[in-house]
Amino acid sequence: MRPDVTARLASLPPDERALLRPLVETxxxxxxxxxxxxxxxxxxxxAYYFQLRDGLGRTGLNRPEYWGIYIICxxxxxxxxxxxxxxxxxxxxxxxxxxxxxxxSAELITVLVxxxxxxxPIVDLGRPDRLLNVLFHAQLRSPxxxxxxxxxxxxxxxxxxxxxPMLPDLAIIRDSGIKAPRLYRFLAAGYRDTPxxxxxxxxxxxxxxxxVIPIAVSVHTIIGWIFAMTLRPMWHSTIFGPYFVIGAIYxxxxxxxxxxxxxxxxxxxxxxxxxxxxxYLGRLLLVLSLLWFYFTFAEHxxxxxxxxxxxxxxxxxxxxxxxxxxxxxxVVGCFVVPFVLMARRATRTPRGTLIAGIAVVVGMWLERYxxxxxxxxxxxxxxxxxxxxxxxxxxxxxxxxxxxxxxxxYMIATKFVPIVSIWEIKEARExxxxxxxxxxxxxxxxxxxxxxxxxx
Amino acid sequence: MTRWGMVxxxxxxxxxxxCEVACKSENNIPTVSPEQAEMGRGMSWMRVIAEVxxxxxxxxxxxxxxxxxxxxxxxxxxxxxxxxxxxxxxxLVGQIYARCIGCRYCGNACPYTVKYFxxxxxxxxxxxxxxxxxxxxxxxxxxxxxxxFCHHRLQKARxxxxxxxxxxxEEDYQPACAEICxxxxxxxxxxxxxxxxxxxxxxxxxxxxxxxxLGTQPKVYYLTSRR
Numbered sequence: 001m002r003p004d005v006t007a008r009l010a011s012l013p014p015d016e017r018a019l020l021r022p023l024v025e026t027x028x029x030x031x032x033x034x035x036x037x038x039x040x041x042x043x044x045x046x047a048y049y050f051q052l053r054d055g056l057g058r059t060g061l062n063r064p065e066y067w068g069i070y071i072i073c074x075x076x077x078x079x080x081x082x083x084x085x086x087x088x089x090x091x092x093x094x095x096x097x098x099x100x101x102x103x104x105s106a107e108l109i110t111v112l113v114x115x116x117x118x119x120x121p122i123v124d125l126g127r128p129d130r131l132l133n134v135l136f137h138a139q140l141r142s143p144x145x146x147x148x149x150x151x152x153x154x155x156x157x158x159x160x161x162x163x164x165p166m167l168p169d170l171a172i173i174r175d176s177g178i179k180a181p182r183l184y185r186f187l188a189a190g191y192r193d194t195p196x197x198x199x200x201x202x203x204x205x206x207x208x209x210x211x212v213i214p215i216a217v218s219v220h221t222i223i224g225w226i227f228a229m230t231l232r233p234m235w236h237s238t239i240f241g242p243y244f245v246i247g248a249i250y251x252x253x254x255x256x257x258x259x260x261x262x263x264x265x266x267x268x269x270x271x272x273x274x275x276x277x278x279x280y281l282g283r284l285l286l287v288l289s290l291l292w293f294y295f296t297f298a299e300h301x302x303x304x305x306x307x308x309x310x311x312x313x314x315x316x317x318x319x320x321x322x323x324x325x326x327x328x329x330x331v332v333g334c335f336v337v338p339f340v341l342m343a344r345r346a347t348r349t350p351r352g353t354l355i356a357g358i359a360v361v362v363g364m365w366l367e368r369y370x371x372x373x374x375x376x377x378x379x380x381x382x383x384x385x386x387x388x389x390x391x392x393x394x395x396x397x398x399x400x401x402x403x404x405x406x407x408x409x410y411m412i413a414t415k416f417v418p419i420v421s422i423w424e425i426k427e428a429r430e431x432x433x434x435x436x437x438x439x440x441x442x443x444x445x446x447x448x449x450x451x452x453x454x455x456x
Numbered sequence: 457m458t459r460w461g462m463v464x465x466x467x468x469x470x471x472x473x474x475c476e477v478a479c480k481s482e483n484n485i486p487t488v489s490p491e492q493a494e495m496g497r498g499m500s501w502m503r504v505i506a507e508v509x510x511x512x513x514x515x516x517x518x519x520x521x522x523x524x525x526x527x528x529x530x531x532x533x534x535x536x537x538x539x540x541x542x543x544x545x546x547x548l549v550g551q552i553y554a555r556c557i558g559c560r561y562c563g564n565a566c567p568y569t570v571k572y573f574x575x576x577x578x579x580x581x582x583x584x585x586x587x588x589x590x591x592x593x594x595x596x597x598x599x600x601x602x603x604x605f606c607h608h609r610l611q612k613a614r615x616x617x618x619x620x621x622x623x624x625x626e627e628d629y630q631p632a633c634a635e636i637c638x639x640x641x642x643x644x645x646x647x648x649x650x651x652x653x654x655x656x657x658x659x660x661x662x663x664x665x666x667x668x669x670l671g672t673q674p675k676v677y678y679l680t681s682r683r
Contacts, residue, residue, distance in 0.1 A: 055597045055598060057492070057497070060495075061575070062495045062497050063496050063497065063569065064569050065496065066564050121559065124559065125557050125558050125598070126558020126597070126598025126600075127556065127598040130556075133538040133555055134537050134538055136538075137539050138537070141534045142534065142535050142536055143535065144561055229534075230535065230564055230565045231531060231565070231670055380667060381569065383507050384569050387496050
């Protein structure tokens with residue numbers, strides 16, 4: 001670090017000093033990890049080059065197994081992207097004060113992972129060169145087209161929802177002069193944190209937080225509908241819209257927890273990501289594990305009880321047949337592990353939530369596998385033979401490359417923006433009194449609110 | 457209104473698969489290596505599927521030649537994001553190879569699994585290459601394809617009929633599978649035209665359609681005395 005930067009950093013107030021340090025100080029471990037991720041990312045690009053050159057024949061896909069790893073990853077990555085925006089928006093709208101230090105890291109996941117999700121169906125196309133046909137020859141009855149529109153809207157709104165609350169922090173970096181002055185002068189867009197600017201900012205954030213919620217819900221609903229609108233056994237289900245939304249939020253919270261544990265360790269953010277955050281997010285994870293179990297149970301019981309032959313072939317293939325291993329691993333990852341760990345306060349710790357988070361993320365990938373593959377290989381007409389699917393190294397490399405690319409981008413982003421919102425943390429300190437007043441108004445003790453100077 | 461359709465008499469079908477071969481050579485369907493076929497990438501727009509009932513030695517077999525059903529309510533056309541698969545006003549379900557983006561959604565939506573994807577570019581052994589049909593376009597890599605009821609034959613039949621100033625007759629337009637069938641099990645024509653045999657055959661008491669309760673309204677009927 002240059003001495004003038006050190007001096008400037010040292011002259012800043014404590015919150016700024018702690019949270020801006022990662023922007024100017026980079027450890028050796030960071031470079032090693034980034035290089036490793038970059039190599040895996042490039043490997044994925046190389047694999048895609050082979051696929052482009054030779055055709056989708058390089059994958060393990062076939063008839064009737066038309067969709068595989070790419071579509072699984074599409075649903076998976078877009079699911080992870082529900083982390084940020086939805087959680088941060090819901091917590092903001094409900095005035096959950098403990099949200100303040102976690103919103104930024106969550107929103108950043110949303111914006112950075114969504115692109116890696118959105119490219120998956122394009123990687124899956126037989127003719128990516130004709131992609132623009134979805135605009136030139138748009139066929140509005142196709143759920144895939146609804147998806148193009150909802151993901152486009154979601155990406156735009158999430159990017160705005162990430163950027164606007166970042167403005168005061170960008171202005172802080174600009175004024176501190178510790179890094180790339182011209183870049184931050186541009187990014188801060190003339191924000192000076194005057195009372196009137198702050199008032200407008202808070203109003204805009206308030207509106208955005210409400211607007212992004214229905215958009216986020218629509219995105220994963222429509223992804224569920226892509227499957228549900230076909231007549232295929234165990235896809236053609238009305239529960240898929242909400243089931244996918246719940247699954248997306250679930251894997252999203254798990255991803256936030258993993259990111260928080262790593263960030264806390266790497267950037268020494270113990271002061272900001274406290275035990276209470278892991279405890280509260282752990283409770284949220286617990287609620288969602290129960291919701292996930294409820295939906296999964298309801299879906300499978302309905303299929304089993306109705307006992308239609310085509311549905312039952314898929315059902316047994318999952319429960320006891322060739323997909324029994326991924327199916328029961330999914331149940332362990334999505335329900336048993338997170339439920340057992342998150343139900344006890346003693347394990348709602350950073351370490352406990354990390355284990356639960358990893359189990360949920362892996363479990364939710366398997367959930368999408370168990371939705372896409374068993375149905376795909378099982379045609380409705382019983383005389384068509386049961387198919388099979390074994391992904392090739394091309395598909396697995398592209399998956400690994402996309403995951404590494406996302407993590408790398410996230411790491412790089414932590415070098416350009418403070419991963420904990422500085423101004424919101426400061427505001428929280430000022431908000432303590434306001435919260436006390438608010439609580440007093442619900443608690444029905446008029447003398448307290450009168451003492452705080454409020455006239456009802 | 458013309459509604460092209462097919463009636464296949466399963467009581468006459470011997471399972472010889474001549475229809476498969478005729479279709480393959482008529483429609484320039486590429487040849488797939490045995491390894492690729494093993495992976496489930498074989499292509500045959502018309503496919504004879506055998507249903508074997510009972511345990512050996514008390515077994516019986518029934519053969520179902522399965523072309524595209526050309527549904528009146530096709531699930532494939534609704535899901536296509538670029539309208540590359542469509543139904544025309546004579547009930548033929550077509551595929552626009554030059555527009556298809558290869559997402560394979562139509563393949564997933566089709567309950568009869570009649571859609572085939574070009575995983576690689578098309579290939580033929582040299583001995584076959586010379587006999588490609590110039591009336592049928594060769595499909596490039598990365599697009600979906602399926603049975604068209606040999607609609608290129610309809611275009612020819614219509615031109616001839618127009619030149620002779622008359623209507624298209626049943627014998628003017630027959631797909632390759634119907635033409636080749638040695639037992640005459642496949643009948644093809646206009647389901648709504650009393651002068652075509654299929655119009656009466658589809659109302660035969662032995663007639664049924666595949667997965668009829670899905671509401672896709674296939675225009676391929678099967679006649680069978682054993683159900």
